[in-house]
Amino acid sequence: MSAVPYDHKQLADAAGEIIVNVRELAALGWTPATSSNFSRRLDAAHAAITVSGRDKGRLTEADIMVVDLDGRAVGSDHRPSAETLLHTQLYRRDADVGCVLHTHSHNQTVASRLFAGEGRVRLEGYELLKAFRGNATHEAAIELPVLANSQHMPTLAAQVDTLLDHGPMWGYLIDGHGLYAWGRDMAEARRHLDAFEFLIGCELDLRRLGVRG
Amino acid sequence: MSAVPYDHKQLADAAGEIIVNVRELAALGWTPATSSNFSRRLDAAHAAITVSGRDKGRLTEADIMVVDLDGRAVGSDHRPSAETLLHTQLYRRDADVGCVLHTHSHNQTVASRLFAGEGRVRLEGYELLKAFRGNATHEAAIELPVLANSQHMPTLAAQVDTLLDHGPMWGYLIDGHGLYAWGRDMAEARRHLDAFEFLIGCELDLRRLGVRG
Amino acid sequence: MSAVPYDHKQLADAAGEIIVNVRELAALGWTPATSSNFSRRLDAAHAAITVSGRDKGRLTEADIMVVDLDGRAVGSDHRPSAETLLHTQLYRRDADVGCVLHTHSHNQTVASRLFAGEGRVRLEGYELLKAFRGNATHEAAIELPVLANSQHMPTLAAQVDTLLDHGPMWGYLIDGHGLYAWGRDMAEARRHLDAFEFLIGCELDLRRLGVRG
Amino acid sequence: MSAVPYDHKQLADAAGEIIVNVRELAALGWTPATSSNFSRRLDAAHAAITVSGRDKGRLTEADIMVVDLDGRAVGSDHRPSAETLLHTQLYRRDADVGCVLHTHSHNQTVASRLFAGEGRVRLEGYELLKAFRGNATHEAAIELPVLANSQHMPTLAAQVDTLLDHGPMWGYLIDGHGLYAWGRDMAEARRHLDAFEFLIGCELDLRRLGVRG
Numbered sequence: 001m002s003a004v005p006y007d008h009k010q011l012a013d014a015a016g017e018i019i020v021n022v023r024e025l026a027a028l029g030w031t032p033a034t035s036s037n038f039s040r041r042l043d044a045a046h047a048a049i050t051v052s053g054r055d056k057g058r059l060t061e062a063d064i065m066v067v068d069l070d071g072r073a074v075g076s077d078h079r080p081s082a083e084t085l086l087h088t089q090l091y092r093r094d095a096d097v098g099c100v101l102h103t104h105s106h107n108q109t110v111a112s113r114l115f116a117g118e119g120r121v122r123l124e125g126y127e128l129l130k131a132f133r134g135n136a137t138h139e140a141a142i143e144l145p146v147l148a149n150s151q152h153m154p155t156l157a158a159q160v161d162t163l164l165d166h167g168p169m170w171g172y173l174i175d176g177h178g179l180y181a182w183g184r185d186m187a188e189a190r191r192h193l194d195a196f197e198f199l200i201g202c203e204l205d206l207r208r209l210g211v212r213g
Numbered sequence: 214m215s216a217v218p219y220d221h222k223q224l225a226d227a228a229g230e231i232i233v234n235v236r237e238l239a240a241l242g243w244t245p246a247t248s249s250n251f252s253r254r255l256d257a258a259h260a261a262i263t264v265s266g267r268d269k270g271r272l273t274e275a276d277i278m279v280v281d282l283d284g285r286a287v288g289s290d291h292r293p294s295a296e297t298l299l300h301t302q303l304y305r306r307d308a309d310v311g312c313v314l315h316t317h318s319h320n321q322t323v324a325s326r327l328f329a330g331e332g333r334v335r336l337e338g339y340e341l342l343k344a345f346r347g348n349a350t351h352e353a354a355i356e357l358p359v360l361a362n363s364q365h366m367p368t369l370a371a372q373v374d375t376l377l378d379h380g381p382m383w384g385y386l387i388d389g390h391g392l393y394a395w396g397r398d399m400a401e402a403r404r405h406l407d408a409f410e411f412l413i414g415c416e417l418d419l420r421r422l423g424v425r426g
Numbered sequence: 427m428s429a430v431p432y433d434h435k436q437l438a439d440a441a442g443e444i445i446v447n448v449r450e451l452a453a454l455g456w457t458p459a460t461s462s463n464f465s466r467r468l469d470a471a472h473a474a475i476t477v478s479g480r481d482k483g484r485l486t487e488a489d490i491m492v493v494d495l496d497g498r499a500v501g502s503d504h505r506p507s508a509e510t511l512l513h514t515q516l517y518r519r520d521a522d523v524g525c526v527l528h529t530h531s532h533n534q535t536v537a538s539r540l541f542a543g544e545g546r547v548r549l550e551g552y553e554l555l556k557a558f559r560g561n562a563t564h565e566a567a568i569e570l571p572v573l574a575n576s577q578h579m580p581t582l583a584a585q586v587d588t589l590l591d592h593g594p595m596w597g598y599l600i601d602g603h604g605l606y607a608w609g610r611d612m613a614e615a616r617r618h619l620d621a622f623e624f625l626i627g628c629e630l631d632l633r634r635l636g637v638r639g
Numbered sequence: 640m641s642a643v644p645y646d647h648k649q650l651a652d653a654a655g656e657i658i659v660n661v662r663e664l665a666a667l668g669w670t671p672a673t674s675s676n677f678s679r680r681l682d683a684a685h686a687a688i689t690v691s692g693r694d695k696g697r698l699t700e701a702d703i704m705v706v707d708l709d710g711r712a713v714g715s716d717h718r719p720s721a722e723t724l725l726h727t728q729l730y731r732r733d734a735d736v737g738c739v740l741h742t743h744s745h746n747q748t749v750a751s752r753l754f755a756g757e758g759r760v761r762l763e764g765y766e767l768l769k770a771f772r773g774n775a776t777h778e779a780a781i782e783l784p785v786l787a788n789s790q791h792m793p794t795l796a797a798q799v800d801t802l803l804d805h806g807p808m809w810g811y812l813i814d815g816h817g818l819y820a821w822g823r824d825m826a827e828a829r830r831h832l833d834a835f836e837f838l839i840g841c842e843l844d845l846r847r848l849g850v851r852g
Binding site: 460481530532535536540575600601603605630635 | 653763765766770775776777790821826830831833836837840841845847848850
């Protein structure tokens with residue numbers, strides 16, 4: 001009897017997963033002042049995403065909406081966040097992407113400003129590089145891109161597209177803004193997010209200790 | 214049958230909101246050693262405010278009193294904190310102000326000392342600037358004033374008045390002391406407080422990393 | 427019918443207060459690796475104190491013993507910690523002292539090593555100086571002494587006695603070791619402890635930021 | 640009726656202890672992105688160990704397997720982590736070792752990189768050195784070795800063997816990777832782990848403050 005073009009059970013599961021994980025991220029202080037947004041693919045044409053401007057530490061099902069992969073609201077009157085496009089871009093481009101997490105932690109924001117000039121954070125020599133899908137050794141290196149910030153989403157999306165054309169990638173920073181990280185499901189996206197946060201934190205501290213740069 | 218000139222339901226709601234939020238702020242360590250105070254407007258002539266010297270991590274309804282907008286106790290014998298005047302000043306001046314939060318976090322205190330000489334912290338280039346009412350882009354800049362500390366509240370209040378005469382403002386630091394932040398309601402005041410804390414923390418860290426100053 | 431020379435109710439109250447507060451301090455990471463000890467005066471001749479070597483995050487009544495003011499066990503076979511003497515010294519010397527808290531936080535340990543050469547940490551210009559009994563203004567300054575560490579408690583106690591001869595004092599650091607703080611009751615001792623920790627943390631950070639030293 | 644060569648009660652006890660402690664360590668952020676592993680000796684020939692790749696903040700009994708002291712799965716089809724060998728090496732070599740904890744905290748990872756060149760972190764002058772079995776004074780010094788990282792466990796194990804030949808030792812770092820700490824039982828291993836983490840954190844901060852190096 002549902003008039004909406006997605007599965008209710010799928011949405012309930014996705015919403016539950018988002019709520020549990022986002023409350024944990026909020027408790028870590030990675031979503032200050034109602035910032036950040038989070039999504040989960042429902043099917044080939046829809047994703048569940050947090051409604052813009054909600055307090056992430058008190059998230060409930062009412063704070064989650066459905067959008068199509070062009071970022072338009074489906075089955076509700078909620079106004080999707082402008083940044084919804086950066087989520088749906090990833091779902092449209094790669095059928096394997098099942099979850100996108102966008103946070104604003106202290107380390108992410110500081111690193112984005114510190115490395116904006118270089119356009120990337122180089123992560124090398126860490127055992128935790130094995131947390132990224134496809135990496136089996138600490139002898140790999142990963143470059144986390146840093147994009148200039150913009151209020152014009154198509155500008156950001158075009159830069160992300162260009163980066164993705166060059167090979168697999170699990171996240172990027174936006175200058176003064178925060179991190180996007182993703183994966184096949186919530187567990188993988190969360191593992192990538194946690195690994196980026198941890199490794200960025202190490203790189204910052206090595207600079208405070210005078211080892212780098 | 215109430216002999217007091219404010220609405221009991223209004224006070225109960227305000228007290229509940231203050232208790233939930235202040236306990237969260239205390240858990241973050243922003244109210245060390247019984248410091249800090251918090252208020253919520255009740256009506257055109259009254260506000261609820263925390264009683265001076267109470268442990269903010271164990272706040273209950275008994276730790277909240279009512280004052281008029283000259284800072285005098287109404288309906289109780291509690292002695293209002295001297296700093297009550299810095300709260301009521303804001304309620305008197307602007308009917309839109311509904312909530313004032315004063316905290317003493319590590320970052321706020323350290324920044325107040327570091328920037329006391331310049332008299333302000335300049336916040337620029339952050340996406341989170343959009344958290345402040347009236348800002349729609351990261352391309353804005355906000356200057357958070359730093360006042361010299363004083364035990365004489367009218368001296369501080371006069372400086373705040375002068376600053377407010379120059380335009381909209383959502384907070385200020387007092388040197389060696391902490392932050393005042395406010396908004397139309399608890400959610401907005403808290404969003405402003407969280408955004409100031411986060412942005413101050415970034416600015417401090419960029420200096421530890423040798424990027425600024 | 428009690429054969430012990432202290433009041434059972436008094437001990438139960440003191441133990442309850444110690445357990446609640448010490449678990450909070452353990453959760454903050456101020457009692458690493460079973461370190462730290464905590465006491466509360468029972469009467470003119472006895473104090474309750476934590477048994478040496480217990481996990482402070484899991485403290486129960488069984489981890490609290492009674493000592494006389496020479497530091498000897500009363501009514502139990504527990505071996506009091508060697509440092510018990512630094513607690514009882516304060517109770518013996520001043521009938522107003524009701525509670526002694528000894529912690530090993532990161533900031534306390536780092537500051538004790540950084541300032542060991544100068545023999546003191548100077549705390550000046552902070553509103554939070556008003557947290558110390560007898561201070562009504564931020565215009566005061568407090569000097570927190572730093573003693574050389576020793577495994578010989580009478581050596582430490584003699585230095586503390588000399589310092590107390592020079593005037594009122596609410597705490598001291600021991601190099602590479604941690605902080606002792608005290609007050610008339612648990613609330614005041616805890617307020618002094620929290621204020622020292624906070625102010626030490628600010629002083630360390632101002633040095634990381636290049637403002638001091 | 641058990642077909643497995645270890646005691647079920649022993650395993651249940653070990654699993655319970657691991658779950659409680661690992662969840663605490665996960666909450667501290669010492670096990671980012673499903674990293675880290677933890678074990679407890681069951682008897683002369685078996686140990687319980689966490690299954691590779693599980694989320695340490697949500698650990699349950701299903702995430703714990705049994706291995707023999709050559710690191711082969713016993714009574715289950717779980718694939719043991721490659722690093723299992725670094726746990727069983729310690730159980731094989733010393734009948735007194737009852738628990739091995741391997742974590743990846745920020746401080747451990749940063750220190751491993753900072754001190755990789757020197758091959759050790761020297762810990763000296765701290766009261767908390769008394770937390771290590773056999774140390775009765777802060778006047779001792781402990782050297783925490785830092786090994787080069789390798790995906791080839793026999794290479795790492797051989798280096799650990801050489802170090803153990805030179806005398807008692809309660810832990811080591813692996814460059815870019817994390818810390819191994821151990822003890823006779825969970826309480827002692829945890830005390831050693833907590834003490835290493837704390838002391839490493841102090842050493843790093845003294846360098847940030849310009850005191851060391």
